[in-house]
Amino acid sequence: MATENKEQKRRDTLTAFVRSEAKALGFDLCRITRPDAIPEAKERLGEFIDAGRHGTMDWMAETRDRRGDPRTLWSDVRSIVVFGLNYGPDEDPRDILAKPDKAAISVYARNRDYHDVIKGRLKEIATRFAARAGADVKVFVDTAPVMEKPLAAAAGLGWQGKHTNLVSRELGSWLFLGSMFTTADLNIDAAEVDHCGSCRACLDICPTNAFPAPYQIDARRCISYLTIEHKGPIDPGLRPLIGNRIYGCDDCLAVCPWNKFAHEASEMKLQPREDLKEPTIEFLLSLDDAAFRVFFSGSPVKRIGRDRFIRNVLIAAGNSGDRRFVERCRALSQDPSPVVRGMAVWALSRLFEAGEFAAFAAQRPDESDSDVRDEWRLAGAV
Structure with missing residues (x-):
């Protein structure tokens, strides 16, 4: 019993420490899950790829086995800490769609590359956590075969909405995600439940009808995929539907009614470059x-x-x-x-x-x- 109490106290201390570090570095959310928390992810990913909905993103098919289970990426991982950073805009990014002489750039891309910003912050947390815990750590920000959205949902940051993006009751749809894998045992948070209800605003607003069904996306029709990932000519039938969206598309994120509950942004939130708002x-x-x-x-x-x-x-x-x-x-x-x-x-x-x-x-x-x-x-x- 004394040993169990000692181990629990250690988990409590390390869990409190990583949450405190996350808050100090400007993260809005910090939750923890187990590496075996997303057993359904591998099958869902397989169905997505087998249907060809990944388009020309061959790297997704090549890493499908590693993506399906975090333990195949690192077998020693015992806890996964998922971090969320609000990047919600101060105005409705859809307003620019009524200005055809201007170019719409997705909100997330209007400043420094978030991969660099978040990874830098995670490395700071990981360094201090490893020194405190005496445990191994690895950090990831969308650049490794990590299914961060399912992990974030399992950790309780939010749920994957009908547009397949993560939705938070506190922050809406505007979230950057990053994760820290560790060999340390930490307290595990409860998963979030789906709060979409009967709403289908994100599905109905999609200009190119990229959602075959709720909670499913066909990247081949998604403007974000077409303008960012796709390398060749774009389907002529889809071009008129793209409008003036030249890099990504925020429509399904912007229309989500949960955005109205987003709390005031952190002082460390990335601010957009003025020359990228309406070039x-x-x-x-x-x-x-x-x-x-x-x-x-x-x-x-x-x-x-x-x-x-x-x-x-x-x-x-x-x-x-x-x-x-x-x-x-x-x-x-x-x-x-x-x-x-x-x-x-x-x-x-x-x-x-x-x-x-x-x-x-x-x-x-x-x-x-x-x-x-x-x-x-x-x-x-x-």
Whole structure:
């Protein structure tokens, strides 16, 4: 009995310590779960991948076995601490969708790359925790095969809503997640239950109908996937639905009614760059590779590269109906990148009058890339 009491006291002390450290470093939530707490995750992931809903994210299929069970990633783990950081915006990010000359960048990407910020904070916590506990630790922030959303739900940070993202009763849908695996025994928190009820606001607002059913997502139709992960030309049928969303999509997060209960943000919350709140499409179309790298230095946007980014901006330009973008698009139709040239053709086919586009097409040079030739055919310039 004395030994059990001593062990429990140690768990209490270490659990209190990690929570205190989390709060000191600006995390809004800190909960703990066991590595065997998500037994259903492997099967659900398998169904998602087998249905092809992961699109071209081959890394997800390659790591499916390790993702399904945290113990396959590290067999010695005994406790998993999951941290949540609120990044909710001060305004409704959907307001910019009514400004077709402006570009909508997902809220999470309007400042420094959150992976770097959160990992830095987690390393501080892990270092002090390891010294206090005499235990091994590893930290992860979306860059390893860790299913953080199911783990967060099991730890009680929230539940996975019908849009498949985590929802917190305290913070709504705006959450960055990170985790610390440790060989130490800690007190385990109870899982959160689903509070979505009959609400389906997140499903109904999706511009591209990316949710086949509640709690299911098809990445191949998701604007976040299409504008960030997908490397080639985007399905022509989906382009008009993307509007001016050039990097990610916040619609299903922003519409969640649980957001109204989010408490006031921590002083350590990331603040958006003013120049990324409503950048103009005209300016973004002017970025060559060097200017793109400078403008998005430290931003997660930088990781998709200039060519994919300009592809996205050209879709926004084509959807805008704004003829001010014609000259920029015309110049980009001669860009060295095939994915840029092809999307410039599509944008011009929507911005020009029929006669103007026919005249422009008649003067086009020979095209060696098959995808770009397909764009000309799609535009009716056979």
